[in-house]
Amino acid sequence: MxxxxxxxxxxxxxxxxxxxxxxxxxxxxxxxxxxxxxxxxxxxxxxxxxxxxxxxxxxxxxxxxxxxxxxxxxxxxxxxxxxxGPRATELSLAALGSVDVRALALPVMEELRDLTGETVTLSFVLGSHRVYVAQVESRQDVRMTIEVGRRAPLYAGASGRAILMTFSTAELERYLSQTVLTPLTERTVHDDRQLRDLLDVDRARGYTESLGERDPYAAAVAAPITARNNPRAFACFSVCGPTARLGDEVRRSCGPAVVDAARKVSEMLRGSW
CATH class of the missing domain: 1.10.10.10 (Winged helix-like DNA-binding domain superfamily/Winged helix DNA-binding domain)
Structure with missing residues (x-):
């Protein structure tokens, strides 16, 4: 041999x-x-x-x-x-169990898209990052689109922080001790203390906002999705669009809608998993 x-x-x-x-x-x-x-x-x-x-x-x-x-x-x-690549994302989804989360979430994503007029994305946690697994594009001529399967760090942007905001104190400190907060744009939060303070604000209102933190031309609002009795999010929804359209007031108005959409899917999953 x-x-x-x-x-x-x-x-x-x-x-x-x-x-x-x-x-x-x-x-x-x-x-x-x-x-x-x-x-x-x-x-x-x-x-x-x-x-x-x-x-x-x-x-x-x-x-x-x-x-x-x-x-x-x-x-x-x-x-x-x-x-x-995208097939690796399929493996991570299969590892979560028999429930097709994307299929379950799709009608809620479409409803959220129609309500806000902007692109809606679904991201999953993958190690110390998140990965886009689905999107429902805005019907507007100028709109945000994402590449399914692309990874992004948790500290940069609304989607990542929507997941980080559900970490326990110990989990967050462990994450910060192992992660270099490298700026992706001029607006990326790359200071540990500033990130902790921002997460406190996020937890208090139940959703996250970002303006040009991961992409200088993109803004987003996101909320965490959980399953069973685990308070730590495994996924999140986001509403994203051009910064020119998603100003402060628009993002604040989208917040409750994103939270409600994430809650709906979380409740459906608790009955399935």
Whole structure:
């Protein structure tokens, strides 16, 4: 039997030194490369992954090309970086159970879109990030659209903070100790104390607002979605649109509607899960 010593760094960070078959080694490499994207970095290059896993760049590149072909990762051609693809999102949704949350949420999203006139998105938590899993686009000529499967950090923008606002004190402190609040725009909140203060305001009113924090031309209002008796959100709704249209008063008027939509889905899930 063909055997070879693997140099893949396991998820625990311990380098495996056992003798494994070439077939098993290939599976190890694919799994290790895929799991690399569950860390803090949303986008990784071949060199980044090769150094982390102690693998040849050629081997990493072959794995990434195969994962790209299956839609489990996607390549950002301008920067040469890779990120999780839409099929990886399908796996995360399947892991949540038999309930199709997107199908359950769609009628509520359409109702919220018709009420606000803006695009409505559904995001799920994925590690230290969130990922867009569905959207219902605004019918207006100028509107916001998102790419399903794209990840974003929790600290930047209304959707991410809608999830962070449900963290316990210990969970939030652990998140902050492990996360660098890198500014995405001039308006991104990147100070720990300022973020904590903002989350206190968010919790008091039940929803979050953002204006140009993740995208300089986008504004949003978001609310958390929970299931069962777990107070920590696994998902959120957002209403998003151009900053020129979603001013302070409009965002405040959208807040209760987004909260109500998130509550409806949360209640439906509690009866299903």
């Amino acid at each position: 063909d055997v070879e010593r693997t140099g893949v760094v396991e998820p625990s960070g311990v380098r495996s030194s056992g003798v494994r078959s070439s077939g098993m080694q290939s599976v190890d490499r694919v799994a290790a490369v895929l799991l690399s994207f569950t860390g803090a970095d949303a986008e990784l290059g071949v060199t980044d992954i090769a150094e982390r896993l102690v693998l040849p760049k050629s081997a990493v590149h072959r794995v990434l090309e195969a994962l790209t072909a299956w839609g489990l990762v996607a390549k950002e051609h301008e920067r040469g970086k890779y990120r999780l």
